[in-house]
Amino acid sequence: MINDTDDAEFITPPDDLTHKAPVTAEGVDLAAIEKAEALIANLQDDYLVWAEEDAAQLGRICDRLMNDPPDAETTKKELFRVAHDMKGQGGSFGYDLITVVGDQLCRFIEGIDGAPTRAEAGVLRVHVDTIRLILSRRMKGDGGAEGGVLLDGLQQAVRKVSA
Numbered sequence: 001m002i003n004d005t006d007d008a009e010f011i012t013p014p015d016d017l018t019h020k021a022p023v024t025a026e027g028v029d030l031a032a033i034e035k036a037e038a039l040i041a042n043l044q045d046d047y048l049v050w051a052e053e054d055a056a057q058l059g060r061i062c063d064r065l066m067n068d069p070p071d072a073e074t075t076k077k078e079l080f081r082v083a084h085d086m087k088g089q090g091g092s093f094g095y096d097l098i099t100v101v102g103d104q105l106c107r108f109i110e111g112i113d114g115a116p117t118r119a120e121a122g123v124l125r126v127h128v129d130t131i132r133l134i135l136s137r138r139m140k141g142d143g144g145a146e147g148g149v150l151l152d153g154l155q156q157a158v159r160k161v162s163a
Contacts, residue, residue, distance in 0.1 A: 044094075047089065048135065050089070108127065
């Protein structure tokens with residue numbers, strides 16, 4: 001049997017997380033968690049500004065896709081990146097519905113082969129408009145009954161185009 005461990009290099013990854021949220025005998029340091037939660041709460045107003053800027057960017061990218069850009073794949077990747085960022089941030093700031101719609105938008109983009117058809121571009125636009133609506137109405141959490149209606153409408157639009 002050959003022993004290749006002499007040629008292998010073992011790398012120990014840094015353990016930065018234990019310094020940021022130290023674990024005590026009682027568990028994770030609650031003071032560190034409270035400090036992190038306070039920082040996030042202080043960024044709440046900033047988040048809305050960032051999210052509205054991202055939503056405007058999504059709209060501009062959608063416009064480019066609807067106008068048959070020379071490189072649809074790159075434009076779709078750009079749309080995906082912004083939607084993915086919004087998806088990741090939404091729940092951190094209490095906008096769970098942004099996370100859900102952002103995820104649906106990402107999944108829809110992944111299903112588009114080549115340049116989007118007019119119908120697909122319309123569904124992209126509906127997703128972007130839904131994100132804008134959620135932000136303008138400050139629909140935190142799951143958005144309640146209105147959030148459910150929005151999600152149902154998006155799913156119907158996706159099914160209609162996918163059929």
